[in-house]
Amino acid sequence: MPEGDSLHRAARRLQVLVGERVAVETPHPRASAERLAERLDGRRLESVEAVGKNLLLSFEGGLVLRSHLRMRGRWQVRARDSKAWVGSPWLVLRGPKHEAVLWNGPVLELTGRAVRRLGPDILADPPDFARMVENLRREHPSRELGDALLDQRLVAGIGNLWKAEALWRVRVSPWLRLGEASDEVLHGVLGEAARLMQASVVDGREERAIYRRAGRPCPRCGEPIHSRGQGDDNRTAYWCPRCQRGEEPRGA
Numbered sequence: 001m002p003e004g005d006s007l008h009r010a011a012r013r014l015q016v017l018v019g020e021r022v023a024v025e026t027p028h029p030r031a032s033a034e035r036l037a038e039r040l041d042g043r044r045l046e047s048v049e050a051v052g053k054n055l056l057l058s059f060e061g062g063l064v065l066r067s068h069l070r071m072r073g074r075w076q077v078r079a080r081d082s083k084a085w086v087g088s089p090w091l092v093l094r095g096p097k098h099e100a101v102l103w104n105g106p107v108l109e110l111t112g113r114a115v116r117r118l119g120p121d122i123l124a125d126p127p128d129f130a131r132m133v134e135n136l137r138r139e140h141p142s143r144e145l146g147d148a149l150l151d152q153r154l155v156a157g158i159g160n161l162w163k164a165e166a167l168w169r170v171r172v173s174p175w176l177r178l179g180e181a182s183d184e185v186l187h188g189v190l191g192e193a194a195r196l197m198q199a200s201v202v203d204g205r206e207e208r209a210i211y212r213r214a215g216r217p218c219p220r221c222g223e224p225i226h227s228r229g230q231g232d233d234n235r236t237a238y239w240c241p242r243c244q245r246g247e248e249p250r251g252a
Contacts, residue, residue, distance in 0.1 A: 141179025
């Protein structure tokens with residue numbers, strides 16, 4: 001799933017259309033049924049902002065289009081005179097010189113209500129770590145830290161990749177319960193996630209050590225990396241049982 005850093009890179013690419021009046025098409029039948037083209041065609045795109053895992057495209061007249069990429073969505077920006085695409089993109093925004101094409105992005109809505117329920121953005125400048133920690137502290141103390149970090153109501157933007165990498169770098173287990181995690185630990189994990197993701201935004205560099213490397217040796221100590229589903233959504237957690245402190249799940 002695209003994470004916050006991917007959305008920030010997409011927002012940067014889309015800046016070439018900001019300030020332009022755009023022609024809007026919705027070739028995909030499901031997108032067409034939402035009648036977005038009818039409401040947005042010919043309007044000026046005033047801003048594009050990444051908030052957590054969402055892109056917010058603000059058009060003149062107070063209309064805001066929220067785009068969430070789910071598992072396979074992606075934005076492509078190219079010159080307007082490029083060759084015709086193959087397939088049915090969900091959305092096309094066409095300016096005088098450039099066009100932006102959204103592929104496989106099934107969440108498109110003209111509303112800001114869902115975004116207001118998001119926690120503070122991990123890639124804000126600067127990140128509001130104090131509020132993030134407050135949000136985590138309001139959760140049940142038995143909730144596991146790795147599961148809570150993916151809850152976009154608490155912290156917006158962190159996904160499975162950066163959860164695994166940040167926890168590994170600060171030597172904290174994803175299975176550590178919030179009630180057993182000090183504020184110092186929480187700040188350390190959040191700060192490392194922000195650092196890793198900001199580096200990815202700036203230069204596209206993904207510092208991967210353990211994500212999707214179950215069974216391979218830990219780069220730090222050589223112990224095989226473990227993996228197991230975590231939380232109600234059963235998202236796969238990756239961790240080193242020797243390096244990362246915290247209670248291990250039963251049966252791991």
